Amino acid sequence: MSILAGAPWLLAHRSMLGINKPQKLSLYGIDYVLWQDKTGKVNALPNACPHMGAMLSEGWCHEGKDQTSVVVCPFHALEFDGEGCTILPGSQKKTLPQLAPLELIIQNDFIWSYGGHEPQIPIPNILNEIASEYELIGHTADTSVETDLLTMLLNMHDYNHQNGTHRPLFRIEEVLFKSFSDQGHHSHAFYSMPTASTNLVEKLTNLDSLLLPKVIEAHLENYFPFLIIFHVENDLGKAKQIHLFVPESETRTRTYVLMYGLPKNPVFRLLGKKFLNFAKVVVEQDADILHKIYPNTPQKIKLNNEVGMDWVKRNFASWPQVTEPNLSKQAD
Template sequence: MQSMLPGAPWLLAHKSMLTIYQPHKVSLHSNDYVMWKDVAGDVHALPNACPHMGAMLSEGWCEAAGDGSSRVVCPFHALAFDAQGRTVLPGSTKQTLPQLEPLELIVQGDFVWSYGGYAPKLPIPGVLNAIAAEYTFIGHTADRTVNTDLLSMLLNMHDYNHQNGTHRDLFRIAEVQFHRFIDQGYESHAFYDMPTAPYSILEKLRRPDLFLLPSTISAHLENHFPAMVIFHGESSLGKVAQCHLFVPEAENRTRTYILLFGQAKHPAFNLMGRAYLNFGQVVVDQDADILGKIYPNAPQKIKLNNEVGMDWVRRNFETFAVANVSAASKVSVSP
């Protein structure tokens, strides 16, 4: 369990990822939950296994109750559970005591966070609220589960040298010119440039989104350990904040997805939102692909320059896990 860093906050969803009255499965710390959003925009989550015979509640449906609240309905025997995990058994008109313990959520605007029921050891970073106030939300993409542990996922995201290898296709990154790393404990900032090989005009005309790729990609990565990396990019058309999120679903299974925000300088920027989302999808797919082609226990005999981001991850991961060995007991967390 310590490898999943209990006590850290995890962003389970942006409200736009949830359809009203549509059950949605999420996993955290080796537990599965059903999450749903009601017509008022309130979000709820219960353990995903029905307490009758273990059917997946996320495979059922939602319905409105007479008092205006909402319930998730088991697909097996149509038992309906409210947000507190109570139900009414067939042949009865009386509501049961809670049969399922709700997952405690902290909802800030459109952001749905959870500590998974563990005592908070890090505060929820306020940067997403600041970005949402300044930028326009473009959308989400690349929501997928990768069969790798959380540490390996984070090391990959903070391996600045892998850009011209893993991300060479499409972006044609020729080299990584690393400039600066600012270490602020559980927050850090990395700055580097990535010159790219050019596409021909004919290639760009065949695929207009390639016009968005600059000759040099200037990267500012804002890192909030362990759950988030934000890529800040800027062009003549506008600014983007591409937020990469990580959720430890199980010991060797990590979920990742992207929330994209933008700030237009030119009207054309608003027409290209889908293209920026597609680029994000490519980045995540390329990272997931390479993580499936690594021998995790192979000894590292070579150390490259500019592995400072990976060193930052290892240090924080080790100190956080050690500091929380005695804090693994679950407690209530109030929104």
């Protein structure tokens, strides 16, 4: 399967769900309805009502006396609990499950799933570690992109596209690769990106430019195939910009960003929305360029420092095993 069965996928953070607000999500070509009740219980069922196929995510939740809730079909108001059972009109008896729940793994505020497949790799503890030390700034850029998972991952690990795709945002002049550490399904990449200088008029008309250093020092920590962490540190504080990926189908990939911060200066908290906006624009620019690529074009040119892309290709081809060679390298 080209969407890597047996990998864990972070479907959502609790802050993205709300209470008793059903929402649609897709995984491995199946649509689900996801909702959270007041007790904190999170439920996920196939989104098609087993009566006449209405989208349950377009319905609403009905709360019981114990604050648990059921999802209600918008067509005939049939109610389904988290096990997929309902009570038919005129009957007081609960049916057997009519919908098979999607198995979820809840770790604190993180909602994971293997999509019904046998786990092939464990869920890393890195997000729990970040959440225990850093404050949640928020989430942004929840986007469904019309591209397959491999193409999405190759783009995200293409360090050379920073001064092309993201030049309008960061005014990056070049990418100076430093090192890549290959640890199987886990890796680290380090590189520097000098940015173009701005004059006073440009700074006053675009205050966001004041947040950009003269040289962006990039440290990307990668967990194949589901997340990338961009580690950021400056005089104001530290931030963890976490990019997530979910294979909605063979041809569509969902991506979104979670951001955490550790302030050193009170100003850092005031800039939270600015940080989120930067991340949102990055995702929008990536999604835009992915719509402007001819698929299956033979790659006749190979640039320096495509080691991150080579790492993705290797892990994709050998999934779930990790094969040699080790791709760790230093800058030439």
